[in-house]
Amino acid sequence: GQNIDQPTEMTATEGAIVQINCTYQTSGFNGLFWYQQHAGEAPTFLSYNVLDGLEEKGRFSSFLSRSKGYSYLLLKELQMKDSASYLCAVGDQAGTALIFGKGTTLSVSS
Amino acid sequence: DTGVSQDPRHKITKRGQNVTFRCDPISEHNRLYWYRQTLGQGPEFLTYFQNEAQLEKSRLLSDRFSAERPKGSFSTLEIQRTEQGDSAMYLCASRDSNEKLFFGSGTQLSVL
Numbered sequence: 001g002q003n004i005d006q007p008t009e010m011t012a013t014e015g016a017i018v019q020i021n022c023t024y025q026t027s028g029f030n031g032l033f034w035y036q037q038h039a040g041e042a043p044t045f046l047s048y049n050v051l052d053g054l055e056e057k058g059r060f061s062s063f064l065s066r067s068k069g070y071s072y073l074l075l076k077e078l079q080m081k082d083s084a085s086y087l088c089a090v091g092d093q094a095g096t097a098l099i100f101g102k103g104t105t106l107s108v109s110s
Numbered sequence: 111d112t113g114v115s116q117d118p119r120h121k122i123t124k125r126g127q128n129v130t131f132r133c134d135p136i137s138e139h140n141r142l143y144w145y146r147q148t149l150g151q152g153p154e155f156l157t158y159f160q161n162e163a164q165l166e167k168s169r170l171l172s173d174r175f176s177a178e179r180p181k182g183s184f185s186t187l188e189i190q191r192t193e194q195g196d197s198a199m200y201l202c203a204s205r206d207s208n209e210k211l212f213f214g215s216g217t218q219l220s221v222l
Contacts, residue, residue, distance in 0.1 A: 096165060
């Protein structure tokens, strides 16, 4: 079976750092993705990890451990506009589709 | 090309009616995906095309759902005999050679 777990909600304040965790159990693995989705909008791509380790891209970083079935998204210097849902997704065995978690709703307050 | 385009943005229909949604992917992407998303959930994979070939359709929610991509360019998703439980956002996405999915703005379906 396939299972992707991430926290439902998180809160943080402007300027802070937040880490959103994701654990997965899938029949195969073809990369782990993070997407951002603002309310009423389509998901937009943030990051892609296929090898273990940390990928840094500006204020956002993503980490992957394939042996542990674990990833996190790290957001630094939080801004109000970072309030959104963050979706963890795994490419399945055949690489034919991304399977998404339920998303983590992040609320950033001043 | 500015991205994945979906039409209509919103659709209100009565239970039992048929509806069809259209998706125009990014032109150079040959892989196209349909997802469904309900409030508070992540996108749920429905079906996938590579060019005109539908390579995965076992996850379509019922036999009332069907999709086509006749010329390997735009795609349509049809729901027959709609039910209230079909109310959701239907998202289309195309995928580039680096495996990134690019989503359209979606079609919000409301079944009354």
